[in-house]
Amino acid sequence: NGEFLSNKIRKFPDGFQFGASTSAYQIEGGWYEDGKGLSIWDIATHTDPSQIKDKSTGDVAADSYHLYKRDVEIAKELGLDFYRFSVSWPRILPKGFSEQINQAGIDYYNNLIDELLKNNIKPFLTMYHWDLPYELQKLGGWVNPYIIDWFVDYAKVLYDNFGDRVKLWTTINEPKQICYEGYGSTLKAPMLNVTGVAEYICAKNVLLAHAKAYHLYDEHYRKIQNGTIGISISCTWFEPASDTVDDHQAAIDARQFDWGQYAHPIFSKAGDFPLELKRNIALKSAEQGYPRSRLPELSASEICLIRGSSDFFGVNSYTTKLTYRDASLEGMYAVPSYMDDMAAVIISNPAWPQAQSTWLQEVPWGFHKILKEIMKLYDNPPVYITENGWSTSGGLLDEDRIRYYRNYLNVLLDAIEEGCDVRKFTAWTLIDNFEWKNGYTEKFGLYEVDFSSEKHNRTPRKSAYIYKEIIRTRTLDPTYEPEKFSV
Ligand code: GBH
Numbered sequence: 403n404g405e406f407l408s409n410k411i412r413k414f415p416d417g418f419q420f421g422a423s424t425s426a427y428q429i430e431g432g433w434y435e436d437g438k439g440l441s442i443w444d445i446a447t448h449t450d451p452s453q454i455k456d457k458s459t460g461d462v463a464a465d466s467y468h469l470y471k472r473d474v475e476i477a478k479e480l481g482l483d484f485y486r487f488s489v490s491w492p493r494i495l496p497k498g499f500s501e502q503i504n505q506a507g508i509d510y511y512n513n514l515i516d517e518l519l520k521n522n523i524k525p526f527l528t529m530y531h532w533d534l535p536y537e538l539q540k541l542g543g544w545v546n547p548y549i550i551d552w553f554v555d556y557a558k559v560l561y562d563n564f565g566d567r568v569k570l571w572t573t574i575n576e577p578k579q580i581c582y583e584g585y586g587s588t589l590k591a592p593m594l595n596v597t598g599v600a601e602y603i604c605a606k607n608v609l610l611a612h613a614k615a616y617h618l619y620d621e622h623y624r625k626i627q628n629g630t631i632g633i634s635i636s637c638t639w640f641e642p643a644s645d646t647v648d649d650h651q652a653a654i655d656a657r658q659f660d661w662g663q664y665a666h667p668i669f670s671k672a673g674d675f676p677l678e679l680k681r682n683i684a685l686k687s688a689e690q691g692y693p694r695s696r697l698p699e700l701s702a703s704e705i706c707l708i709r710g711s712s713d714f715f716g717v718n719s720y721t722t723k724l725t726y727r728d729a730s731l732e733g734m735y736a737v738p739s740y741m742d743d744m745a746a747v748i749i750s751n752p753a754w755p756q757a758q759s760t761w762l763q764e765v766p767w768g769f770h771k772i773l774k775e776i777m778k779l780y781d782n783p784p785v786y787i788t789e790n791g792w793s794t795s796g797g798l799l800d801e802d803r804i805r806y807y808r809n810y811l812n813v814l815l816d817a818i819e820e821g822c823d824v825r826k827f828t829a830w831t832l833i834d835n836f837e838w839k840n841g842y843t844e845k846f847g848l849y850e851v852d853f854s855s856e857k858h859n860r861t862p863r864k865s866a867y868i869y870k871e872i873i874r875t876r877t878l879d880p881t882y883e884p885e886k887f888s889v
Contacts, residue, residue, distance in 0.1 A: 411879045412815050419483035420873045421524075421828040422848060423789050424473075425531035425575065426490035427460045428835035432467030436506035439496030441533035442543070446591040453593070456841035463836045464851045465858045467510065474517045476832060476849055476860060481873040484524035484570060486788060486828050487514065488531035491556055498535030500555040508563050515567050526570040526828075528634070529557055529615070532580060532590065539592050544580060544604040553611035554618055561623045569629035572716050572788065573615045576636040577608045577664045586740045590838060598738030602683070602697045609667055610704060613711040633668065634716030634788040637661040637776075639768030643726035643749065652727040652746035654678060657775070659744040665715070667700065669780035673709035674700055683743050690738055714825070715776060718789035721761065722768025723748045755802065758793040758844045759837075764806045770813035777822045784823050787814070791830035793837070793844040799887070803865045811878050829869060833860055 427443045434440075447459035466473055477485045491498065493507035515525045530553070534543055538552060557573070574580070583589035586601030594600055612633050619631050640656035642649040658666070658676040666676040674680075675697065683697040700708070725746045735741040754763035769790075776785060792806040811827065818824050834847035842853055848866040852859045867884035 409881050411877050412812070414815070414876045414878070415818060417825070418876070419826045420869075421482050421484040421486050421526060421826065422477065422480065422832040423486040423828045423830050424466070424832050424835065425488040425528065425533075426493070427463070427531070427533040428831075428837070429464040429466040429473075429833065430490060430493075431460065431462035431465045432493075433459070433461045435467065436510075437496055437504040438490065438507060439492035439498070439504075440536040441490065441492045442536055442539050442591040443533050445536050445539075446593060453588075454839055454841045455843050458836065458841035460836040462858075464833050464853075464860075466833075469858060469860075470510075470514045471517055472860060473832065474514070474521055474523065476862075477518070477523050478521045479862070480848065480866060480870050482523055483873075484526045484826070484828075485518055485832070486526040486528060486570075486572075488528035488533075488575065489560060490533050491530065492533065492535040492537075494559060495535065495556060496537075498538035498552060498556075500559050503559060511564060515564060519567060524570060525564075525568050526572070527560070527564060527568045528572045528575050529553075529560055530573065530580075531575040532584070534592075543585075543592060544607050545585060545594075545600050547607055547610075549607055550611045550614055554614045557615035557618060561619060561627070565623055565627040565629065569627070571619070571629060571631040572634045573612045573631065574608055575634045575788075576718060577605065577612075577633070578636055578660060580608060581605045582740050597736050598740060598743060599696050601740050605663060606698045606700065606704075609664065609700075609708050613668075613708040616711040617707070630713045632712040632714040632716050632786070633664075634718050635661050635664050636718045636789075637665075637772050638719070639722040639765070639772045639775075640725040640746070640748070641722060641768065641771075643724040648727040649725065653725040655682065655744055656723070656725045656746040656748060659740065659746075662779075665776075665780065667705070667708045668710070668712050669715060669776075669783055670709075671781065673705040682745065686738065686743050692738075696738060696743075712783075714784040714786050715780065716786050716788040717772065717776070718830075719769055719772055719787065720790060720830075721763050722754075722765035722771075724751055725749075755806075757802070757806075758795050759840070762793060764792070764802075764809065766809040766813045769810050770817055773814065773817035773822045773824060774820065777817075782821065782823050784825055786826040786828070787824065788826075788828050789830040790827070791846045793846050795843070796845050796850070798850060798861065798863045800863045800865045803863070804868050807865065807869065808878065808880055811872070812880075815878065 451457040581601040581604035585594045640653045642653040658678045662676040684695040792803040833849045834851040837844040849860040
């Protein structure tokens with residue numbers, strides 16, 4: 403893997419679209435400006451800076467709150483068909499509730515959207531990319547079922563203010579990362595760490611919030627606004643570490659815990675949480691003496707509401723892991739916990755090319771398997787790749803990022819030829835940004851940002867020229883060398 407078998411030039415299908423993605427907290431800055439309320443990331447970075455690798459914050463980040471015109475110019479330079487950005491909930495609704503709308507926040511996104519349209523770039527709006535209003539966290543955040551209503555109220559404000567011009571929507575970015583990383587561990591804000599319990603309550607609430615926001619659009623806005631709305635789910639490929647039946651089952655369980663937990667209720671014919679998930683958690687909960695499963699049930703009407711509530715499957719995919727089962731390792735994880743419920747041991751293969759992020763390795767065939775599995779499990783839904791990308795420690799000459807994108811796009815083209823309905827590809831990310839608990843130590847940008855200067859200058863990396871040429875020609879030419887970088 404990881405090598406081109408030929409130097410053949412391959413063409414993308416007509417209508418295939420390219421974009422790049424960012425998220426509000428990671429690029430905007432302006433953390434306490436013009437009436438914005440605080441988010442859980444403002445609180446996390448300010449109350450305990452030692453949680454962030456370089457003790458940094460997103461207070462200024464790439465300063466896109468002030469430099470959004472330059473961001474749009476970059477999108478234009480790249481020739482993007484669309485730009486996927488997220489809205490900061492507390493910038494629009496400082497207290498989280500829709501009784502008080504911050505006009506300066508509305509203005510900011512209006513300006514961004516208008517600037518994009520002026521340059522013929524479609525705005526692709528993500529409603530929630532992890533920066534929950536702190537006021538709602540005080541009430542429990544995603545484990546309080548009232549958040550379903552609060553999220554729908556927020557969605558309504560977005561449809562009312564931006565829906566005349568925004569025709570592409572994602573409700574939620576990466577439910578598993580919100581729930582498991584934020585509530586079942588300390589990997590993401592609010593770092594609640596109520597393992598084996600909170601992540602499952604969160605999962606149910608996120609699914610219902612998404613579904614209700616979807617139906618609000620579907621029933622009250624779609625006719626007039628005529629857009630497309632879905633959800634983005636982070637999908638890692640888990641490959642059995644050996645050919646044993648046990649390791650195969652471990653890999654299936656890992657996939658069901660990682661993305662089936664969210665995809666199955668929305669995209670499968672039957673709806674509801676996957677069987678493996680319900681069975682594993684119910685069994686463990688009983689063994690542990692809980693009076694009921696720690697995974698909350700979905701009622702028949704909830705199953706119905708969630709099933710089919712997405713016009714497309716938004717896939718955020720980066721990497722692959724190996725998975726095995728080992729009874730002697732029982733007890734290696736906290737009890738109860740998500741990891742213990744899954745009962746799969748997850749490792750990486752040191753032979754695979756390694757990015758700056760510890761979790762990220764280049765495994766194009768795993769990306770191919772994800773696309774094929776989604777086609778098989780969920781009856782070939784329209785797929786938008788809403789994130790895919792590679793991290794380095796910095797520098798403009800990013801040959802490894804170029805190789806990664808080319809190899810992933812190459813198998814994406816294979817998948818399309820094999821019948822997968824993949825319609826869009828989105829690079830993560832447009833510009834370097836605040837990489838959550840890793841601060842500014844991992845660079846995912848097609849453009850470098852100079853964080854050492856107040857100007858936050860943006861400079862294209864070599865990969866930006868390669869991506870630009872892919873978009874301009876609508877082809878993948880593995881031998882193309884941009885003039886600017888050729889010696
Ligand atoms: C994206 O999530 C985020 O949406 C984006 O904000 C972020 O900047 C970008 O990634 C880069 O990190 O394979 O079991 O070790 C990616 C989420 C994080 C999911 C790492 C998989 C590894 C889990 N991914 N995680 S494992």
